Amino acid sequence: SEFGLLSILSGVMFAGNEMENGHLLVTELSSHPRLSPDYPADVYWKLYASRIEQLPLNNHYFNGVIYHDIFSFMELNEPEGNCAICQQDLCCHLSYKMAEKWKDDIYVLGAFDGLHVICTLLKCKSTDRNTCGQPVETAQTKFEMFSLSGTFGTNYVFPEVLYSGVQLAPGEFEALTDGHLVSWTSKPVLSVTLFGRWYETDPSHTQRISSACFCNAN
Incomplete structure (x- = not known):
């Protein structure tokens, strides 16, 4: 780590x-x-995602666990596209284009709406979807571009990009003031994440999980 x-x-x-x-x-x-x-400058994290037109419904979502949190995931089946997945009040939106998709690299778009609020693009540990969310350290697939945003209700949102080898990527992405994280070139990607935090909801929080996902391939 x-x-x-x-x-x-x-x-x-x-x-x-x-x-x-x-x-x-x-x-x-x-x-x-x-x-x-x-x-x-201040970033208005909900602005960009709230302006995106809703994509057609896609029922191919599944659940996975990251550090005891139950995420809603959808697999990125195409080398480029526009996707969205929702959990509770949070909808995460991703536009992406892979430079070269390695067959052993499986990526998912994930959402979690709880005490913390998270949108993430991440590589699964193996081609088995049950491994999505487990720790992984290496990747081969590069992205020509990606844009990640979410309908965050909190202003406390922290972006993170991790490359293969668990390398941080400072200066190689930009969080725009309208609330989306963008990058146009990359090394092999492990994860791209927006971490939001609802400090107002401390100390306890339990909710029933509801999910929906959408995806358009270009």
Whole structure:
């Protein structure tokens, strides 16, 4: 797993993994980063996804578990397309184009609406869909582009892109102010994720899960 220091102003200052020697990490961080002229503009995370026209209904969704959370998944069967999957009040939208699809790389679009709210594009551990959501460290498939967004009701949303080898990808994607994460070139992708957090709903949260998914291949 990756570790390091991340600043909203400076990006990743150090990132390593468990195979490397230990490091003592020390740096100076601003206690009031919003006062800096370099502080990024506010992102309205619901705006882009709420403007997307609903795609035709697709019933080929399935459930999978990531860290004890039950996600709704749909498999990306085509090398490019526009897809959406919904769970409860959250709908996740993905536009993508693979540069070269490796037959052993299976990708899914996933949604989870709970105490935290997550949209994710991820590689499954194997070609068995039951492995989707299990830890995986390597991938071969590159994407020419991807755009991920969701109908988040919270402003606390944190983007993450992981490449093969569990490498972070600072500076190689952009979170636009209308609320979607975009990239036009990539190394082999493990996951592309938007993590949202409903702090107002602490400490307990239980809901019945309902799902729907949609996909149009280009």
